[in-house]
Amino acid sequence: MQLPVINRSRHPLPEYQTAHAAGLDVRANLDEPVVLKPLQRALIPTGLFMEIPVGYEMQVRPRSGLAYKHGIGIVNSPGTIDADYRGELKVLLVNLSDTDFVVQDGERIAQLVVARHEVIEWQPAETLSETARGAGGYGSTGVQ
Numbered sequence: 001m002q003l004p005v006i007n008r009s010r011h012p013l014p015e016y017q018t019a020h021a022a023g024l025d026v027r028a029n030l031d032e033p034v035v036l037k038p039l040q041r042a043l044i045p046t047g048l049f050m051e052i053p054v055g056y057e058m059q060v061r062p063r064s065g066l067a068y069k070h071g072i073g074i075v076n077s078p079g080t081i082d083a084d085y086r087g088e089l090k091v092l093l094v095n096l097s098d099t100d101f102v103v104q105d106g107e108r109i110a111q112l113v114v115a116r117h118e119v120i121e122w123q124p125a126e127t128l129s130e131t132a133r134g135a136g137g138y139g140s141t142g143v144q
């Protein structure tokens with residue numbers, strides 16, 4: 001898929017790091033490092049502006065390495081970038097560790113997954129089909 005992008009950052013465009021990676025790693029575009037104290041969040045700019053094809057969305061997902069090693073997550077994970085959004089792509093990082101984390105300019109902070117989505121029309125109904133699960137959820141099938 002061709003995806004129009006304006007790169008106003010000082011970094012290369014997000015890239016797939018391996019042959020069949022689902023996500024493109026995106027970099028922070030910062031004039032100076034951002035310090036995230038424990039439980040602090042910050043909207044990190046990327047300097048990227050894009051035009052996602054209609055019928056697709058872009059998901060902004062955490063990187064497991066940052067999550068595991070430093071407790072860095074994304075507050076609204078997965079972030080949703082709409083096809084009609086023309087603003088700057090930003091990443092809402094949160095520090096879930098008990099120590100400060102410094103986001104550096106150019107650091108790969110998240111990964112972007114482009115996915116197709118349906119557009120639905122509600123079909124108001126009085127009844128729904130019966131299933132074995134029914135209304136069971138929230139652990140109704142047990143843990144083992």
Ligand SMILES: O=c1ccn([C@H]2C[C@H](O)[C@@H](COP(=O)(O)OP(=O)(O)OP(=O)(O)O)O2)c(=O)[nH]1
Pocket residue numbers: 060076078079080081082083085088089090091092
């Ligand atoms: O991680 C994110 C999430 C969203 N956005 C941008 C693109 C998206 O299309 C827009 C709106 O996002 P969303 O619908 O999640 O936010 P909202 O709180 O519903 O705001 P709005 O009322 O503007 O839709 O913000 C980002 O840059 N990064």
Ligand SMILES: [Mg+2]
Pocket residue numbers: none
């Ligand atoms: Mg919205």
